[in-house]
Amino acid sequence: MKHLLANPAYKMACDQFDAVADFMNMPVALRERTKLPKRLVTVSLPVRLDSGEVKVFEGHRVQHHLTLGPTKGGLRYHPGVELGEVAALAMWMSWKCALADLPYGGAKGGVAIDPRQFSVGELERITRRYTSEMIPFIGPQTDVMAPDMGTNEQTMAWMMDTYSHQIGHAVPSIVTGKPVSIGGSLGRKEATGRGVAFLANRVADILKLPEDSRVIVQGFGNVGSYAAAGMAKYGARIVGIGDVGGGIYNPKGLDLLKLEEYVARNHGVSGFDGGDAISNADLLLQPCEILIPAALDRVITDKNAGKLQCRILAEGANGPTTLEADAILRQRGDIFVIPDILCNSGGVIVSYFEWVQDLQSFFWSETEIFDKLYRILGHTLDTVLKEARKHNIDHRTAALSLGIQKVVNGKTIRGLFP
Ligand code: GLU
Numbered sequence: 001m002k003h004l005l006a007n008p009a010y011k012m013a014c015d016q017f018d019a020v021a022d023f024m025n026m027p028v029a030l031r032e033r034t035k036l037p038k039r040l041v042t043v044s045l046p047v048r049l050d051s052g053e054v055k056v057f058e059g060h061r062v063q064h065h066l067t068l069g070p071t072k073g074g075l076r077y078h079p080g081v082e083l084g085e086v087a088a089l090a091m092w093m094s095w096k097c098a099l100a101d102l103p104y105g106g107a108k109g110g111v112a113i114d115p116r117q118f119s120v121g122e123l124e125r126i127t128r129r130y131t132s133e134m135i136p137f138i139g140p141q142t143d144v145m146a147p148d149m150g151t152n153e154q155t156m157a158w159m160m161d162t163y164s165h166q167i168g169h170a171v172p173s174i175v176t177g178k179p180v181s182i183g184g185s186l187g188r189k190e191a192t193g194r195g196v197a198f199l200a201n202r203v204a205d206i207l208k209l210p211e212d213s214r215v216i217v218q219g220f221g222n223v224g225s226y227a228a229a230g231m232a233k234y235g236a237r238i239v240g241i242g243d244v245g246g247g248i249y250n251p252k253g254l255d256l257l258k259l260e261e262y263v264a265r266n267h268g269v270s271g272f273d274g275g276d277a278i279s280n281a282d283l284l285l286q287p288c289e290i291l292i293p294a295a296l297d298r299v300i301t302d303k304n305a306g307k308l309q310c311r312i313l314a315e316g317a318n319g320p321t322t323l324e325a326d327a328i329l330r331q332r333g334d335i336f337v338i339p340d341i342l343c344n345s346g347g348v349i350v351s352y353f354e355w356v357q358d359l360q361s362f363f364w365s366e367t368e369i370f371d372k373l374y375r376i377l378g379h380t381l382d383t384v385l386k387e388a389r390k391h392n393i394d395h396r397t398a399a400l401s402l403g404i405q406k407v408v409n410g411k412t413i414r415g416l417f418p
Contacts, residue, residue, distance in 0.1 A: 001036055007084020009297055013091045015323055020400045023393065026408065034408055037087050038105075039063040043133040045111070047125045049118075059130045061109040062090040063143055067410040070141050071107035072097055072348060072355075074148025074177075075130075075155065077123075081110035085297075089148075092318050093348070095403030096341040100380055102352045105407075107143050109134075115150045116267075127155050131162040138163070140173035140359065146351050147177040149221065149296075153189065157182060173358035176351035185354035186366040187373070188347075192316070193226020193294070194370070195346020195377055199338050200227075200290050200314040201234040202381060207311060207336060214251070214288040216240035216310070218280060219295030220269055223316045223344065225260070227292050232256050236290065240283050243269050243295070247283040250275030285309065293320040294344075300325045308335060315340035321396075330394050339396040341403060342377075342384055349373055 004010045017035050026034070045057040060083050063071040073093040076086075086108045093106025111130060115123055137143060147156060156178040163174045172183025180186060187194075204213055215231045217224045220243040228238050237253040245268035248254065255274050262272045270277060284291065284299070287309040293299050294316030300308070305325035313335050315321065320340065321329070329335050350373055357363050388398035 001040075001087075004084040004087050007082050007088065009088035009319060010084035012298070012319065012323060013088035016400065017091070017404070019323075020397055020404055023397055024401050024405065026404075030408055030411065033411060034065075034404065035091070037062050037064045037090055038066055039137065040083060040087065041134065041137050042083060043130070045126060045129045045133060047122065047129055049122055057111055057113060057126060059109070059111045059133065060086045061107065061134055061137060061143070062087045063105065063107045063137070064090040064094045065105040065407060065411075067407060067414060068098070068105060069103035070105070070139070071143045072102070072104035072146070072351065073107035074109070074146045075151050075159075076108065076110040076148040077113050077115040077150030077155075078110065079112055079114045081112040086110045088297075089318055092341060094407060095400055096345050096348060097403075098406040099341055099384075099399055099403035100345050100349050100376055101406070102348065104144075104348075104352070107145075108148070109145060110148075113150075123155070124158050127158040128162045131159045132166070135163065135166055138174065140171065140355070144173070144351075144355060145175045146348070147222070152222070153177060153179045153184065156184075173355055176354040177347075178354070183354075183358050185350055185357055185369060186364070187369040188350045188354055189222065190226045191350035191373060192223045192344050192347030193228075194230045195349070195373060196223065196227040196292060196294070196314055196316045196343055197230025197234065198346070198374055198377055199343055199381055200231065200292065200312055201236075202378065203312050203314075203336055203338060204236075204290065209289050209311060211235045212237045213290055214239045215290045215292065216283060216286055216288045217292045217294055217316075218242045218247075218284060218299065219293070219317065220263060221295070223347075224292065224294035225263075227294055227314075227316055228256060231290065231292075239288060240275075240278065240286055241269050242278070242280040242283045246270040247278040247280050248272050248275040249278040249283060249286060290314055293317050296320070298322050302328060305329055306332070310335060312336045312338065314338045315343045318344065326394070326396060337395050338381075339384075339399045342380055342395075342399050345380070346373055346377060349376055
């Protein structure tokens with residue numbers, strides 16, 4: 001699997017793992033077994049476009065480990081999708097699920113398309129073909145998908161329908177993040193963003209930051225928009241928001257309701273007249289108490305880590321901070337990092353609730369869901385901070401080592417077959 005290392009995200013995930021394995025004194029015999037993905041599936045997807053032309057897309061699914069239960073993770077539609085990146089994201093899902101004590105291994109899927117370039121009908125055909133090619137490899141007890149960048153509830157509804165047709169009856173537990181009307185969970189859509197806000201707010205309390213702390217959010221998709229709304233509810237002031245088209249900045253605070261209406265009409269924040277236009281690169285560097293990268297990976301690098309002016313870095317995205325940037329943040333010591341596998345785990349935690357509800361055909365109230373979610377997030381944050389203090393290590397190493405250790409424990413006690 002060395003070829004995967006050509007992808008920078010995969011290389012980063014492996015280097016991160018190696019460093020943590022060193023810290024854990026992990027026996028050599030366990031390292032490759034724990035690090036390498038179990039299954040890499042790549043499929044060709046011939047799809048008829050609206051023009052009548054047939055185009056063949058490439059779809060991937062990586063299942064990282066199957067030690068503790070089915071694999072779990074999103075399906076991404078983004079032009080940058082590559083097998084190596086999907087493998088990195090699958091690995092991060094493993095540590096994320098283990099850290100939150102979910103009975104899952106990690107997985108991720110992807111198709112290298114820009115979904116905005118396709119009609120709804122074309123997206124439906126791409127999704128259904130992808131699902132049908134994956135049928136031998138997925139199942140409620142094998143691998144359960146969910147939305148990720150560029151996919152949403154509708155994507156999951158098409159997947160569930162395609163799978164259910166093959167099986168002969170409705171199988172809601174094949175995906176999470178579905179519409180509530182077909183077995184989705186209340187709160188799943190908001191869960192990742194609200195989880196980010198819950199944790200950032202709790203850390204702001206720990207650091208005794210002012211109630212109207214300034215917040216900057218990079219990304220205004222499903223994670224960024226609910227994180228911003230959540231922070232505003234806690235009384236914070238949202239001073240900057242960016243998305244693929246650029247950013248908007250107003251040190252006095254943005255009117256989120258107006259911005260949401262504007263984005264619904266214009267499909268992006270740029271051009272909104274409630275603040276000044278700003279590039280995404282500059283947005284990250286503006287003074288604020290809480291910075292929330294909630295878009296792509298590797299956006300905090302050795303080029304900008306030294307210039308960040310936040311007190312809390314709440315990682316809504318997966319893998320937003322490179323190893324070099326991490327070293328700089330460690331040296332600086334003045335930024336409280338809430339690492340991605342903790343910070344954005346609200347999504348997969350409520351996905352787990354959705355899967356459990358589907359398997360039991362017994363559904364919970366929204367209050368019950370958020371009570372349970374916040375209890376798990378609060379407890380996990382405390383555990384990570386305790387571990388970091390105990391060993392005098394950074395929060396990311398603490399979170400990763402806790403997650404990785406649970407996977408290692410499972411592998412060790414199950415033993416090696418044959
Ligand atoms: N795509 C989300 C993530 O990266 C959610 C995965 C899931 O709910 O299974 O955590």
